[in-house]
Each structure stands twice: as structure tokens, then as C-alpha cells.
Amino acid sequence: MTTALLDVRAISLRFGGLRALSEVGFSVNSGELFSIIGPNGAGKTSLLNCISGRYSPQDGEIRFEGRDITRQKPSKRAAIGIGRTFQNLALFSHMSVLDNIMVGRHHLLKNNLFTGALYWIGGAQKEELQHRRKVEDVIDFLDIQHVRKATAGTLSYGLRKRVELARAVALEPKLILLDEPMAGMNLEEKEDMARYIVDLNEEWGMTIIMIEHDMGVVMDISHRVMVLDFGRKIAEGLPEEILANPHVRKAYLGEEDPLLEEPEALSA
């Protein structure tokens, strides 16, 4: 449990003059449930986008299982074992729930344009059915059997969030990135979602990085927590350490904090 699955080394991300991330570094061990918290605009989603490949940081490097993936194309990252969900719903809204989840298995399927078109000849049917079986396991786990044939766009918000999680799980990732999995949910839905996340971590053995605003959930289920503010890491540690950290309290309460002063301003 001590091997670092993901190692982020001092990455910086700028959009023109705006610094989204400044020298953020952390590592996540295999089997960990790691949370990232911070005020809005702190750079949490940008960080996740760097790991999933949507943005590429100007400085620093990201290593996954010891391999440098900083510049790897996002579409290649599913195959090495990185899955994610999005903050705003990102389902394929005209497809059925089943097809949505099957897309998650895209990199595991081998049938192509030609074998797909021939379907019965060439093994596509057999392969599709084998994977359907795997997808059904995920559907059972997330308790969405009743909507498997429904069009994703017609589902309620809470269900869509669950389908999105199902799609990411179907990828069979080693590392799963969850961007605010509980945003906009009521207490009961949050409890369910927390249960799924813990199960994924403990029973399915997935390493999880989660961004979440609900402190109660974060402190309850995370193994370790990192705090970002203005694109910088201001704290990292066990949940109880984070709760006691004065910088974190300041970041959330909006008090002055010398750690967040611009370095240029200090030297001047």
C-alpha cells in the first residue's frame, strides 16, 4: 500500500497571465481515497484536468505508475487506467444508460468498424455480450437496473450522477477522479454516493481522488486531504490535521494569510 500510484511533481498551469496552478505537488498511493478541497476557483478542477489530460501544465510533471504522462493524449489515458467523472453532467444524453456505460468499455473492446458492421460474423456479437455481462455488474453495484434502457438525458439529476460514475467504473480504472460527485444532492443521495465511493475504494480496490465541497463527507471517508487555495497547495494531511490547520481555516474564513502573498510582492 505504499507505492505511489500517482505522483504529481510541482506542476504549474497558466492561462495567459492567470495562474491556475502554481507548483502543486502531491502523491497518491495505491488504494488511497484522496480528497482535494478548497474554495471556488482554487484550481481543483484544473488540477484534475491536468491529471486526466485535458490541460497540460507548463511546468512540472505527472507520473502514473512511474511513467511520465504529462504530455500523453487524454484519449490514451483510459487504457492506462485513469477514469473520471465531471463536475457538470457529461453523459451522452441521447444514448441509453446501457450504451453510455458500454462506451466506458471502449478501450477494452476490440471489435471495429468492419467486425461491428458484420456483427454475427467475426465475433463482435460474442464480445459485446461478454462485456455486457461486466457492465451489468456495474449496473447492479450502482443500483440503476431500472433505468438501463432509458435515454440518459431523461433521467433525474441524482441518477445521472450515478450513471456517470457507472460509466467511469466500467472503464476498470486503477485511479478514478471524481469531480464533485455529490454536488446538488440531498442528504440521502449523498449518503448513497458516499457508500458507493467507499465500496469502490475498499471492495473494488480503486484508488480515488475526489473533489468535494461537503466537509462532512470529505472528513468522514477520506484517507488524506489536500487543500488548494489560489492555485497553491496550502495543506496536506490526515482529515483531522486539516481540520486543525490554521491556514485552512483562514482560507475558508477569508482572513489574511502570509503564505498566500505573491512571492514577487514579498521580495520587492
Add this chain to the structure above:
Amino acid sequence: MAMDTLRPCGDFRSSYGADQTIFTTRLTLAFLIGGIALLALAPLFLSNYFLSLLIQIGYLGIAALGLNILVGFSGQISIGHAVFYGFGGFASVFLAEHGVPVPIAIVLAGLWTTAVGLLFGIPAARVKGLYLAIATLAAQFILQDFFVRAEWFTGGTHGAIAPPFEIFGYDMSGDQRYFYVVLVFVVVMYLFATNLMRTRDGRALIAVRDHYLSAEMMGVNLTKYRTMAFGISSFYAGIGGALYAHYIGYMSVEGLDILFSIQFLAMIIIGGLGSVMGSLLGTIFMVLLPEMTGALASALQGSAIDKALHLKDGITYMREMLIGAVIILFLIFEPDGLAHRWRQIKAYWKLYPFSY
């Protein structure tokens, strides 16, 4: 797709295989096979006029399906479909003139058109929306110009004579026999598309359309699939065009203009974007529309309306106007097309008389 609600009560699936079928009930399958069998008998009792309409629906329907795969399924716009259709026609004639048997020439023409489609698709798949529309417009003009200039390939402005369709020395030309050729192609091409859309690459195409960011995270290579959509679309267009050339017996650059491309778009919008069967429904509609207006005009011949509107002279203009009007009406009242209407009719009958 989401046809689950249309299953009769008590019809439960006990295997995943049974759940992945194209036809939800045995009855729908029986209807389709019966329908095809009935069509196979059509030359026995239909006049050549109706057969020629059916043949037209066939080859245009194949090309329209291609455009639907590009526009409806993968979410990219193309306003240059007619030139790929034309390219398929010219390529098949060219190959047949150089000694390739016509049935093989048609398939090879499809592949050749695919190559050309990919050539235009490689840059086009990197841009989106309006820019893509302009890029495909460029394809329309470049190829149209090429058809006029490349006399070795197309016969230039004079066009090229297409040899008749022969298989194993048996002449299949003439409405009665050519009908079967088109029927076979339609069945095979539509079956391919249906299968494609329920397997990996078809799903990836739709995923790219619905949400390309998350498709990319699922491991779908966006550029590859966008380009692939152009390839598939051109293949269908090429096959459709080749079937047309050998049916008419003559292929010319005339008529392969942008208006024809727009007509293809009209077919799939009316039929239903993102629906395989919708492509065929839309084609039927678009082929029959001018026939109906023609029939209407001749029915009204000599009447007061005819005299007032000069129907006889104005009929060609009226057709164009009618096509435009129909597209607008569909966009407003039935944006999901005839395929959607058909689903609703089925749902209505399933629940009848408790339709609420």
C-alpha cells in the same frame, strides 16, 4: 435504442443476447422479412414507373444513410455530399470501362470514394460547426470543378456512358431486374449501419457527437472517429452514386451541385437525424414529394387554380419552393423527423385506447 417501453407486457428477456437484438419482438422481424419479400415480388405487379421510383429511393436512400451517419450520428455537418455521390458514380463508370466487372466496380467505387472522403475529412474533422460547413463546401466546389476538368476520368462536360450491370453474364439492366440489384444493396447497407450503431465504433461516433470531452476521457480518439465518420459517409455516398450511374446508364457532372447536397440534408432532417430507418423514410418522402406535386398539378389541369397559377409552367419552381417549405415546417414542428413520428405512432397503438 430506447425502444424498451414498446415491448409488449409479459415479454421478458432471459439472456443478454436476446436483449441486444435489432428487432424487439418476433413480429417486427416477421414484418420486415415479409416486407422485403413483398418488395421482391414488386416487379411482378408494379409498373415501370413505380419501380423506377423505388429504385430511386434505393440508391438515394443509401447515400442519405451515409450523410446521416456523418451528420446525425457523429454530429458533423456536410454540405458537399452530392459530390461524393457523384464521385462514386464516375469512379464506378471509370473502373467498368477499364474492364472491371460492374458489381465489383460498384464496391471498388465505394472504397475509392472513401479514400477521397478521408482526404477531405482529415482536415475537416479538425474543425467544427460553421467552419466545418465551409470546409465541406470547399469539397463541393473543388470536386465539382474536378469533374468538369478531368476528362480522362469523367468525360468532362459530356459525361460518360455507364456500362450496364451484369452478373455472371446475366444482364440486370432495365427497371424489372435492376430493382433487385438495388434491393440487395439497400438491405445489406442498412443492415451494416444498424449493426455498426450497436457496436463499439458506432457508439464511439455517437459519444463524440453527444459529449466529446467525456468521450475522450473514455478513450475515444476524437480525430480518428470524426475522420472515420467522413470515410463511412463517403463510402455510402459512393455506393449510392455508382448504383445511380449504372441505372441511368450515363453519368454527368450536371445535377451534382450544392442544391443536390442540400436535398440530401433535407432527406435526413425530414427522416430523422441519428436514425438509420429515418434516412430511408426521409428519402421516400423526398422522392415522392415532387411526384405528388406533379400529380397534383396534372389533376388540377384546366381548373381555375391551374389558370390562375400557371401550374404547368411553374411546377419546377414550385417543387423547389415546396422542398424549402417542407424543411422549414419539419424543423419547427417535427425536428426529430419522421422516425420520431413513427415511434410515437407505435407507442400510441401499444397503449391504445389508454394513450395517457
